[in-house]
Amino acid sequence: MIGDLHCHSRISDGSMGLEELVAYAKRMGLDFLAVTDHDTMAGIKRAAVLCERYGVSLIPGLELSVLDKSRGRKAHILCYLPDKTVLIDAMCSKIINSRAKAGTQMLKNVMRFFPIIAENVLKFSQGSLCIYKQHLMCALMEAGYTGEMYGDLYRELFDEKDGSCYEPVEYPDVYDALRVVLSSGAIPVLAHPGVYQSFELAEELAKKKLIRGIEYYHPKNTNRDT
Structure with a gap:
């Protein structure tokens, strides 16, 4: 069987x-698809109907954003097949x-530097x-300020340390989040450890038996990462 275990829709x-x-x-010949939008399962019921219609097996899930407080870094946890979603929700x-x-604040920040209006961004969101930052970048790309999503302009505006337009988001502690995930019966997998340099965290969580896997195939994983 062939499938994709990490997919986002426009819901995130x-x-x-x-x-x-x-x-x-379906066109790509996948047998199964995991819909794992950022921090929400709002699309799962609709995805289930669509997957049945198109003949693709659905793995319900989400990608949870967390904070590795001991290292001061973000991390992402893929959560598959929760039995109960009340606490996760x-x-x-x-x-x-x-x-x-x-x-909303990042939109205001960007509008201070570039002559775009809210409607330019809202059509992408x-x-x-x-x-999301990606929606802001789509508007800037459409206006001709850059030709790529994750290039120099993205880093200049949204780098988490010194981006001129960046605004922080509050994330739960990774251990608090995993307690909720496991109590919900979900299968937690550490996503793309190379993106946030989560290799030490991966080893730590694996030793404590708090994750069931690590994402191996991902576009942002380098050969060294894998």
């Missing part, structure tokens, strides 16, 4: 709507609220729960 920062995503998976709601505030 993906470039495709749910039906586009499922239809694309409550935790995600706090993250989404914080991200929505940060996204349509269907999403909040404004």
